[in-house]
Amino acid sequence: MNPTTLSIPQLEALSRTIRFRTIRNSHLSGTPHLGSCLSCTDLLVWLYWNILRLNTKEPKTEQRDRFILSKGHAAPVLFQVLAERGFYSPNVLDAYGQNGSVFGEHPPTPDHLAGIEAATGSLGHGLPMALGMALASRITQQPYRVFAILGDGECNEGAVWEAALMASAQKASNLTIFVDYNKWQATGRSNEILGLTPLAEKWKAFGWSCLEINGHSFEEMESAYHSLSSDNRPKAIIANTLKGKGIEFMEDDNNWHYRIPTADEVRQSASLLNIPQDQIQLDGRKPISHG
Numbered sequence: 447m448n449p450t451t452l453s454i455p456q457l458e459a460l461s462r463t464i465r466f467r468t469i470r471n472s473h474l475s476g477t478p479h480l481g482s483c484l485s486c487t488d489l490l491v492w493l494y495w496n497i498l499r500l501n502t503k504e505p506k507t508e509q510r511d512r513f514i515l516s517k518g519h520a521a522p523v524l525f526q527v528l529a530e531r532g533f534y535s536p537n538v539l540d541a542y543g544q545n546g547s548v549f550g551e552h553p554p555t556p557d558h559l560a561g562i563e564a565a566t567g568s569l570g571h572g573l574p575m576a577l578g579m580a581l582a583s584r585i586t587q588q589p590y591r592v593f594a595i596l597g598d599g600e601c602n603e604g605a606v607w608e609a610a611l612m613a614s615a616q617k618a619s620n621l622t623i624f625v626d627y628n629k630w631q632a633t634g635r636s637n638e639i640l641g642l643t644p645l646a647e648k649w650k651a652f653g654w655s656c657l658e659i660n661g662h663s664f665e666e667m668e669s670a671y672h673s674l675s676s677d678n679r680p681k682a683i684i685a686n687t688l689k690g691k692g693i694e695f696m697e698d699d700n701n702w703h704y705r706i707p708t709a710d711e712v713r714q715s716a717s718l719l720n721i722p723q724d725q726i727q728l729d730g731r732k733p734i735s736h737g
């Protein structure tokens with residue numbers, strides 16, 4: 447049940463592998479949201495390896511920590527993380543995006559896939575569900591913790607702020623959320639579509655303990671998480687991130703919310719991420735066309 451304690455170079459290596467597999471899968475499956483996946487890859491890797499108490503052999507064990515990817519459109523990277531963490535074999539992800547596969551563009555219901563706590567994708571619902579789970583631990587007297595990643599665009603949703611009020615009123619101290627603050631949403635700059643600044647002050651005003659970090663720095667994640675851990679309020683960590691992080695030609699370019707990489711772009715990504723040639727594996731695979 448205890449998390450691993452990987453070193454920063456080990457976490458960085460995992461992030462590179464998972465970024466690459468997500469990009470390759472986007473090409474092969476013809477499915478989008480790469481920019482959104484790459485902005486929260488480092489957070490997911492750190493959580494799944496160094497923070498979450500999980501049992502991959504008995505994924506429903508009551509004492510497990512819960513994690514909800516509230517920005518469900520980043521499911522392609524979550525699927526890669528769950529595979530690498532040992533919930534299932536990475537090979538089964540070859541079915542991603544195919545008719546009849548459990549692996550679609552958003553997380554399925556928990557009954558359909560080990561390691562998933564909630565079907566998300568309709569934005570604004572992950573935090574209310576996470577809060578419900580956090581409060582349920584009082585009834586079941588199980589000392590688990592609950593975590594969620596929200597998108598910054600998702601903070602436009604009223605249900606986020608209703609749950610924020612309730613979490614604070616109920617002193618849900620076992621609830622920690624991360625806002626993947628990549629400054630973009632589907633069709634434009636988040637702050638131009640519906641202003642969020644000052645975002646950290648908003649969470650504080652709602653009664654949460656809140657810190658702002660570089661969402662690609664494992665050191666800052668670790669130090670923020672531990673400095674908030676003894677606080678009896680719910681916790682929000684605003685993670686400043688880059689959409690498309692790790693791939694120079696995708697970084698901070700919102701076209702990659704929907705664009706699908708070509709085979710050449712997958713190879714370029716492999717080179718930027720130091721992925722060995724023999725792991726690229728595009729030959730003989732026919733990309734799925736959804737057109």
Ligand SMILES: [Mg+2]
Pocket residue numbers: 597598599626627628629630631636
């Ligand atoms: Mg965003």
